[in-house]
Amino acid sequence: MDVKIAPSILSADFARLGEEIQAIDEGGCDYVHIDVMDGHFVPNLTFGPPIIKCARPWTKKVFDVHLMINPAQPFLKDYADAGADIITVHAEADPHIDRSLQYIRSLGKKAGISLNPATPEGIVEYVLDKLDLILVMSVNPGFGGQSFIESQLEKIARLRKMIGDRPIELEVDGGVSPATAGAVVAAGANVLVAGSAVFKGDGKAAYIANMEAIRAAAAQARAA
Numbered sequence: 171m172d173v174k175i176a177p178s179i180l181s182a183d184f185a186r187l188g189e190e191i192q193a194i195d196e197g198g199c200d201y202v203h204i205d206v207m208d209g210h211f212v213p214n215l216t217f218g219p220p221i222i223k224c225a226r227p228w229t230k231k232v233f234d235v236h237l238m239i240n241p242a243q244p245f246l247k248d249y250a251d252a253g254a255d256i257i258t259v260h261a262e263a264d265p266h267i268d269r270s271l272q273y274i275r276s277l278g279k280k281a282g283i284s285l286n287p288a289t290p291e292g293i294v295e296y297v298l299d300k301l302d303l304i305l306v307m308s309v310n311p312g313f314g315g316q317s318f319i320e321s322q323l324e325k326i327a328r329l330r331k332m333i334g335d336r337p338i339e340l341e342v343d344g345g346v347s348p349a350t351a352g353a354v355v356a357a358g359a360n361v362l363v364a365g366s367a368v369f370k371g372d373g374k375a376a377y378i379a380n381m382e383a384i385r386a387a388a389a390q391a392r393a394a
């Protein structure tokens with residue numbers, strides 16, 4: 171699988187969200203990573219379905235919606251209707267994760283599970299056949315701009331083995347930059363979320379250079 175770049179719009183200028191999404195789209199991003207926070211599961215609040223719906227016409231790229239909300243289940247259809255393509259729920263926020271994953275697929279969307287840094291990878295073992303994506307949090311969720319937690323590299327490598335030849339994407343989120351992308355890809359990830367490392371500098375030209383720097387670090391690690 172090619173390495174994909176999923177800029178997190180958490181670090182975008184929310185007052186110009188449409189233009190910011192257009193800039194990363196034209197700049198060659200693969201996914202648009204959308205961090206939904208509820209001020210309850212995580213200590214920060216962002217946005218819900220109406221804003222995602224308004225953002226939808228600005229790009230045809232995959233909307234990769236990372237739900238950091240508890241409960242998630244009652245809102246899954248709202249996110250699907252708003253234009254999500256991938257919907258990822260947190261293992262720690264849902265005692266009925268098997269049901270939620272099936273429900274997401276029944277809505278015609280790809281289903282993801284996310285694991286906080288302290289959550290062991292074994293939790294995915296019995297739902298592998300219901301998963302399209304596994305999201306490893308390499309920071310404690312809630313904020314952009316935090317430092318990468320090195321212990322997650324081992325988790326990524328173990329998950330890569332568990333996935334085997336199943337068509338499941340392995341995404342990493344938090345502290346991903348040109349300095350850490352190589353190790354993340356070498357460990358086995360194929361989708362890199364990056365917020366502060368992409369939305370740095372002034373507009374499209376800067377975002378393109380930032381994405382290229384991450385891709386170059388990833389490619390170098392793959393070639394090694």
Ligand code: DX5
Binds near residue numbers: 180310343345363364
């Ligand atoms: C954190 C979010 C991340 C965040 C990453 O809770 O899930 O997607 O935006 O930000 P950076 O790339 O700045 O660590």
Ligand code: ZN
Binds near residue numbers: 203236343
């Ligand atoms: Zn995220």
